Amino acid sequence: VNKKKTNRLDGQVRIVGVGLLGASIGLSLAARGIDVILADAAPNHLRLAVDYGAGRLARSDDAPTIVVVAVPPDVTADVVAAELAAFPAAVVVDVASVKKAPLDSLRKRGVDTTNYVGSHPLAGRERGGTISASAELFVGRPWVVCRDERTPAWVLARVDDLVLDVGASPIEMTPDEHDRAVGLISHVPQVVSSMLARRLTDAPEAALRLVGSGVRDATRIAASEPELWVQILGANADVVVDILDRFLLDVRELTEALRTLDAPGSRRALAQSLADGRAGVARLPGKHGVDRRLATIVVMIDDTPGQLARLFAEIGDLGVNLEDLRIEHSPGAQIGFVELAVLPEAVASLSDDLTARGWRIAL
Amino acid sequence: VNKKKTNRLDGQVRIVGVGLLGASIGLSLAARGIDVILADAAPNHLRLAVDYGAGRLARSDDAPTIVVVAVPPDVTADVVAAELAAFPAAVVVDVASVKKAPLDSLRKRGVDTTNYVGSHPLAGRERGGTISASAELFVGRPWVVCRDERTPAWVLARVDDLVLDVGASPIEMTPDEHDRAVGLISHVPQVVSSMLARRLTDAPEAALRLVGSGVRDATRIAASEPELWVQILGANADVVVDILDRFLLDVRELTEALRTLDAPGSRRALAQSLADGRAGVARLPGKHGVDRRLATIVVMIDDTPGQLARLFAEIGDLGVNLEDLRIEHSPGAQIGFVELAVLPEAVASLSDDLTARGWRIAL
Numbered sequence: 274v275n276k277k278k279t280n281r282l283d284g285q286v287r288i289v290g291v292g293l294l295g296a297s298i299g300l301s302l303a304a305r306g307i308d309v310i311l312a313d314a315a316p317n318h319l320r321l322a323v324d325y326g327a328g329r330l331a332r333s334d335d336a337p338t339i340v341v342v343a344v345p346p347d348v349t350a351d352v353v354a355a356e357l358a359a360f361p362a363a364v365v366v367d368v369a370s371v372k373k374a375p376l377d378s379l380r381k382r383g384v385d386t387t388n389y390v391g392s393h394p395l396a397g398r399e400r401g402g403t404i405s406a407s408a409e410l411f412v413g414r415p416w417v418v419c420r421d422e423r424t425p426a427w428v429l430a431r432v433d434d435l436v437l438d439v440g441a442s443p444i445e446m447t448p449d450e451h452d453r454a455v456g457l458i459s460h461v462p463q464v465v466s467s468m469l470a471r472r473l474t475d476a477p478e479a480a481l482r483l484v485g486s487g488v489r490d491a492t493r494i495a496a497s498e499p500e501l502w503v504q505i506l507g508a509n510a511d512v513v514v515d516i517l518d519r520f521l522l523d524v525r526e527l528t529e530a531l532r533t534l535d536a537p538g539s540r541r542a543l544a545q546s547l548a549d550g551r552a553g554v555a556r557l558p559g560k561h562g563v564d565r566r567l568a569t570i571v572v573m574i575d576d577t578p579g580q581l582a583r584l585f586a587e588i589g590d591l592g593v594n595l596e597d598l599r600i601e602h603s604p605g606a607q608i609g610f611v612e613l614a615v616l617p618e619a620v621a622s623l624s625d626d627l628t629a630r631g632w633r634i635a636l
Numbered sequence: 637v638n639k640k641k642t643n644r645l646d647g648q649v650r651i652v653g654v655g656l657l658g659a660s661i662g663l664s665l666a667a668r669g670i671d672v673i674l675a676d677a678a679p680n681h682l683r684l685a686v687d688y689g690a691g692r693l694a695r696s697d698d699a700p701t702i703v704v705v706a707v708p709p710d711v712t713a714d715v716v717a718a719e720l721a722a723f724p725a726a727v728v729v730d731v732a733s734v735k736k737a738p739l740d741s742l743r744k745r746g747v748d749t750t751n752y753v754g755s756h757p758l759a760g761r762e763r764g765g766t767i768s769a770s771a772e773l774f775v776g777r778p779w780v781v782c783r784d785e786r787t788p789a790w791v792l793a794r795v796d797d798l799v800l801d802v803g804a805s806p807i808e809m810t811p812d813e814h815d816r817a818v819g820l821i822s823h824v825p826q827v828v829s830s831m832l833a834r835r836l837t838d839a840p841e842a843a844l845r846l847v848g849s850g851v852r853d854a855t856r857i858a859a860s861e862p863e864l865w866v867q868i869l870g871a872n873a874d875v876v877v878d879i880l881d882r883f884l885l886d887v888r889e890l891t892e893a894l895r896t897l898d899a900p901g902s903r904r905a906l907a908q909s910l911a912d913g914r915a916g917v918a919r920l921p922g923k924h925g926v927d928r929r930l931a932t933i934v935v936m937i938d939d940t941p942g943q944l945a946r947l948f949a950e951i952g953d954l955g956v957n958l959e960d961l962r963i964e965h966s967p968g969a970q971i972g973f974v975e976l977a978v979l980p981e982a983v984a985s986l987s988d989d990l991t992a993r994g995w996r997i998a999l
Contacts, residue, residue: 395846409936409996415846444845454843457835462851465832467913468886469825472879474916480817482807483758483778484920488825490853495917499910503903510894516835517891521884523831528880531873540866547862550830553837554858557847573772582952589945598961633772 280305281434284338287312287331287360289352291322294368294394295343296406299327301439304408310335314344321403336360339431342367345501346508350378353389364431366390370455371508372419372448390432391419391448393455394441401498412440419448456512463494463502464517470495568617570624571610573633584611587630593623643668644797647701650675650694650723652715654685657731657757658706659769662690664802667771673698677707684766699723702794705730708864709871713741716752727794729753733818734871735782735811753795754782754811756818757804764861775803782811819875826857826865827880833858931980933987934973936996947974950993956986 286302287310288295295313299322303309309328313319323330340356340363342349349369356365365388369375372391379386394416416436420429436443446454470492473481506513523546530542574580588595597614615623624634649665650673651658658676662685666672672691676682686693703719703726705712712732719728728751732738735754742749757779779799783792799806809817833855836844869876886909893905937943951958960977978986987997 395848407934407997412936417846444842446842450840450842454840454846457839457843458847458851461835462832462854464887464890465828466850466854467910468883468890469828470913470916471886471909472820472824472883472916473919474912476820476916476919477813477817479807479809479813480820481919481921483780483817484821485758487829487857488821489920490856491825491829492913492917492920493853494850495910495913497910497914499907499914502910503907506894506906507897507903510897514891514895517887517894520831520835521887521891523834524827524880524884524887527827527831528877528884531869531880532877534870534873540870543869544862544866546834547830547860547865549837550833550855550858551860551862553833553835553839554855556836556839556844557852557855558844571770573775579952581958582948582950585945585948587945589942595944634770 280307280438282307282339282431282438284308285310285335286435287335287337287340287356287363288328288343289313289340289356290343290345291318291327291403291406292343293401293403293405293410294396295341296322296325296327296403297396297408297410298341298343298368298435298439300325300406300408301411303328305438307438310337318403322406325403325406327403327406337363339363339435340365341435342369345369346371346374346504349375350382354379354382354384357384357386357388361388364388364390364428366392366432366435368392368394369508370459370505372417372446372451374508376419376421376448386421387423387425388428390421390424390428391451392432392436393417393419393451394436396441401501409440411436414441415444416441417446417451417454418443419446419451452509452512456509456516460506460509460513461516461520463497464506464513465520466492467495467502568615568620570613570615570620570627570634572613572627574611581611584632587627587632588613588623591623591626593619643670643801645670645702645794645801647671648673648698649691649798650698650700650703650719650726651691652676652703652705652719653707654681654690654766654769655706656764656766656768656773657759658704659685659688659690659766660759660771660773661704661706661731661798661802663688663769663771664774666691668801670801673700681766685769688766688769690766690769700726702726702798703728704798705732708732709734709737709867712738713745717742717745717747720747720749720751724751727751727753727791729755729795729798731755731757732871733822733868735780735809735814737871739782739784739811749784750786750788751791753784753787753791754814755795755799756780756782756814757799759804764864772803774799777804778807779804780809780814780817781806782809782814815872815875819872819879823869823872823876824879824883826860827869827876828883829855830858830865931978931983933976933978933983933990933997935976935990937974944974947995950990950995951976951986954986954989956982 285308288299289312291311291313299309303326310331311322311328312331337360340360342352344352346369349367353365353367367375370393376391394411396410396414418432433443527546530539533539595613628634648671651662652675654674654676662672662674666689673694674685674691675694700723703723705715707715709732712730716728716730730738733756739754757774759773759777781795796806890909893902896902958976991997
């Protein structure tokens, strides 16, 4: 099989920065037989990425058709400008998680941005670095492409080719739309989760024994890398501050309602705030982009290796497609709960069938 | 087999209020052969709970040894007082999610609380009601018991018997310790998650297409019932307001650092805030109460019924115990990721074994 036949990209692809994103793009394209050139300011990272098979070292006669800049947000504009100058025939695309700051910075220094397109693959993880890279990182993920009114069609097409070749779905947005969107669905949740987790720093040990999945989920992303997030938040500061100001107003209003609970209107204001939150979370799309409520069944399992295997084998036998699932353990317990999310119409029969096979359904 | 032999409780148990908690306690005790008497202000709920097998209707000659009050927080003290008067020989225990307010209220009206013990099983769910009840709801969960310096040993022992008979683990705390603990690990996370989700009410549709597991997890509990939460927050208002005031200070400090990012010290303050959040989340206990970091492997799966079954069967074959797992789907994708959490020492061999069996490891 000639893998190259299905590629949209042709010619050399140069990747500057071999962290999680850069190395993953390299692995994906190299696996498709594309000639990938790697560059990085850190020689040991570069060697590691080459060893991983993400591409080869640069040569003096390189002539890339596209350059991917995958460096931290605060140096993105510098590197984009340098690459545009070094490879004037190439399209230069960056993958930074903010889009307005690099573009503004390029324009301020008078760089011709005709061949530049900002982009952002929504494929980060809590763990970064070359060592976490994967050829499959972008498969099925959205990848924002920020065209400009002046971006030529051939330039945009080449970026779309890159996105499609690594398996992602291109979504067109303006830099403003993008930065506002990630502010809402990524940057502010990060801040809020971190500040909620900060309250746990002085929690008594006894309180921590009562922890359930609620606070655990609400603070999960607070485990992310502070240094990277200072850069991301800093590069989208206007948007994040604007949303945080609104968030602060909401929390202050709720706190005041709670402080003066017996004043007229306080309970109603509190209920309305919480109802608004419920309406907000209901807007998040479910699997396959469909905004629908799944039904769940909770099965009890013993804490032994064979249990999950048997449960999933039997669910497979029953021909039921799991939409989502979650395992919950209580501290100190030798028993766990598996919450199975399925289409509402499948609940009754799945519950009956599992009970018939001897599983204990918790609720 | 005579089930009664293993019971700690003896005599009749009366349960007032047949919502999720009351009906679940009834189901659990009735299944052990205990004579459970049910009462509820709503006759249709009461009939449903009896039909479910959670207990029987009251009779004029009932003589319960313990009465469980499982009614909403704002009527808990009223019902406790009435039950203490009606059954002076019985121990009366409530299961409300706040503990100081009911006790203060009882003392204010001069009720003799010798036979009363406040308690709180940490076993709620987003869904409530008789219909969600389960005999297994409390198995392995912590159950806070708030003894008083004047509580006689035999009274406390009877409450512990109840907790142990339904499979939970009693944890002794004072009402103040309890309310502070649930304020931190349940009530404030609920408020913060709701107010974060509230920001999504006016998010553009395009932004929602970029949603990943981060914001989804951070806002999951915002789907809870607003009316119940008004009561819970109202009954623990002092504690929640106190923690929210600190939270507001933290978020305001971070917002100001972000607003004046180029001022001396701003970036350092921002990094320190985020690092504190990371330290907070690291304090949450893992499975089995152990505070350790698990290692994870991400496996790609096709979106077909047989895939999960095969994956878990093979993990079972390999004798590896999964500590936790999570399924992640991208909107519109026919492919998903299963993140397997295992002990760090099991990662390398599991990764190799799964790859050898043809699974694609994403990172």
